[in-house]
């Protein structure tokens with residue numbers, strides 16, 4: 001009875017705490033927040049203060065004066081900086097509260113990386129509690145990704161989902177509502193950006209920042225060199241290593257594909273490795289149903305083709321790959337009663 005009363009006043013919230021982006025989904029309202037997982041911090045006289053969070057903080061990456069640092073607390077898929085991660089979680093939850101989407105303390109489910117330790121899970125849960133959650137549940141990222149991509153996770157049938165985020169790529173084989181095999185490799189969109197910056201520095205003596213490298217990847221990136229890829233070009237700005245002056249340069253898709261060779265093959269090999277460790281009956285299912293890609297990295301042009309070529313299994317990119325995890329997290333919460341086993345509680 002009380003629960004029904006509470007349920008009437010409060011709205012449930014699903015949070016995808018990603019290494020690159022944090023998304024929040026509210027039932028009936030959709031995705032209400034989608035911002036970079038970045039926090040800008042100022043240190044004055046040994047005292048630290050949060051200056052900005054999300055979009056505003058990301059714009060500061062690589063442009064901060066000495067006393068301000070822009071931090072990505074989850075960068076490599078684990079919590080690199082606990083305090084900052086907690087500040088970020090609280091900030092995002094409170095912002096939605098203040099938008100008056102809630103009239104009572106919400107139930108919150110947060111998606112955590114498969115590799116997160118018990119200490120990290122507890123820290124995430126406590127941050128949400130401090131931000132005013134009535135109940136906090138956790139769900140493992142590959143499970144959320146699979147639900148969000150619409151895979152038949154509760155069936156006695158093997159499915160494989162590959163979530164390519166900023167810091168990590170998580171591969172999971174799921175059957176009967178459980179994770180049969182999962183692995184996490186520390187290669188994702190960030191590594192691709194780094195490789196693009198390194199390639200441009202080594203081959204063209206031009207220094208570019210993280211943000212420029214990411215823009216190149218999104219606009220003309222490709223996992224393989226295509227016949228006509230010389231024609232696809234982008235003009236970028238950087239600093240010449242020869243004379244230190246600002247300089248314009250034209251990059252082609254062929255350059256980017258060359259730069260991305262290592263991270264792309266690491267991801268494809270990671271998927272191949274997971275298939276080799278999957279029980280044969282489930283592999284048989286996967287051959288029929290294919291490999292599903294989620295996460296922002298799934299948007300890299302032709303990555304599906306490369307993974308398919310290396311594994312010999314067909315690959316499909318989920319609809320709206322950047323939103324799969326948060327939508328799957330939201331759906332899991334909505335179905336808690338039926339589907340309790342996929343949610344984790346109390347660390």
Ligand SMILES: Nc1ncnc2c1ncn2[C@@H]1O[C@H](COP(=O)(O)OP(=O)(O)O)[C@@H](O)[C@H]1O
Nearest residue numbers: 018019020021165166189190295296297299300
């Ligand atoms: N069109 C695109 N092509 C290639 N990579 C992309 C594209 N759009 C986004 N990305 C990359 O996806 C990554 C973010 O994906 P996301 O799933 O939000 O990561 P996380 O879950 O780790 O926060 C970033 O590295 C970003 O550069």
Ligand SMILES: [Mg+2]
Nearest residue numbers: 018165295325
């Ligand atoms: Mg993610």
